[in-house]
Amino acid sequence: MALWLKENAEDSDIVVSTRARLARNHAGIPFPHKIQGTTQARMVRQAATDAFMGSGKDFKLLEMQTLSEVQKRRLIEQHIASKELCTSQDGALILSPDESISIMVMEEDHYRLQYLKSGFAPEEAYQVCREMEHMLGQKAEYAFNSKLGYLTACPTNVGTGLRIGVMLHLKGLALSKTVDTVLNSIGQFGLTARGMYGEGSSPVADFYQVSNQITLGVREEDVVKNIRQVVGRLINQEREVRRILYKNNQLEIEDRVMRAYGVLKHARKISSEEACQNLSMVAMGIGLGIVAPCSQETIYNLIMDTMPAMLATEENEPVVQRDVSRAELIRKTLD
Known part of the structure; x- marks a missing residue:
């Protein structure tokens, strides 16, 4: 059971969950693919464990090398870890007790800070990630460029490093055969739709992840605002299609x-x-x-x-x- 998935969340008739994720890297240390198995990789992990697993904190550490293949697949299926993390030689996962907060260490970037929340909650998800960023920032200096913003291994994450994804159940649009047209249209607002497990995955039973595409040249607060507005319209559209389908x-x-x-x-x-x-x-x-x-x-x-x-x-x-x-x-x- 997903411990973070609670009842009576906002717009839960359409929205399964909201996820905020910040990509950050340690200044002065090469990206993960360059430092696998080195002292620098251990330095990256140490900063994260010092930030989140000190006295009075109840996070736990999972090292990917110590987990079975079944255990790794479970983490992926629960949207807690990525496939990339599970195959990383130095990959580690720091988890809160209810698994709503996770820090992926040595994935594509040194750190992926993630928060999962039931229903439609982009503002709360973003704020929790900001708090995590502050905690980690006390132990690690972030790689940052005054013109570009936060530096990341993949150019598509440079800038804010912020991705906000909303898991939507678009059954009505699927039954009305308009889901592709509707989801294609959100590109003009800087959003994209993927399958249940993100980039490269196919939709499962009409569940889609909708997230921002743009991280460069935008403010984090504007990303959150855009998600609220565009996904909000998508939610209303799905409700109206369901209503009409049922009426007719x-x-x-x-x-x-x-x-x-x-x-x-x-x-x-x-x-x-x-x-x-x-x-x-x-x-x-x-x-x-x-x-x-x-x-x-x-x-x-x-x-x-x-x-x-x-x-x-x-x-x-x-x-x-x-x-x-x-x-x-x-x-x-x-x-």
Whole structure:
């Protein structure tokens, strides 16, 4: 279960979560790909552990080299760590008790400061990241250029180093076959849409990550404001499309929702893809008042908790066993 995913969050009928991420690097030390396995890599990690794991702080440290492949995939599926971090020789993850705060050390950049929050909360997510940045800044001098801003390994992050991503459930736009057109249009506002797991991933069950593209030549506060305005309009558009779809096709929508609910309630084995698709439909049904077996946040948690690595007890476990375990977990949760 995602411990940070709470009920009654803002716009949770459409928004799963908001993530703010700051990319920072230690001044005077080459980027991670240049210092793997060196004393400088250990210096980078030491600064982070000194900042977040001192006396009276309850963060924990996970070293990627000590984790199994299943454990690494779980971190990825829970949106806590990236694939790049999990394959880094010196990669480490510093986590808060509820896993809402994470510091990825020696990923593409020396530090990726991340905060996850239920619902639509770009302002809060940004503020928490700023507080993390201040804490780390007491132990590490940041690489900064007066003309360019914060220096990063990838040119697309130079400037603020700030990415704010919002995970949206766009089932209505998908059913109306307008989701591609709508998401293509947000590029003119400096935003982009990706799959559930960010860059390079495909959408899963009509869940999309929408985030800012531009980090250079903009103020951090303006990035937050733009996310609030553009994503806010996208949320309203999704709600209106759902309303119209239900008004014009009530029987069809109710039938699809209840069929999905029936499969989830009674299936004895179910694949990850089928579970996600049905959970996606039920989540929309909850929002429309068609069915109310649980909260939408519970559905969002089920989607993450039933991913392959979350259910695996060992490497190379038979797929059918995971499918059985997935169906059992869903039935128990919906009872």
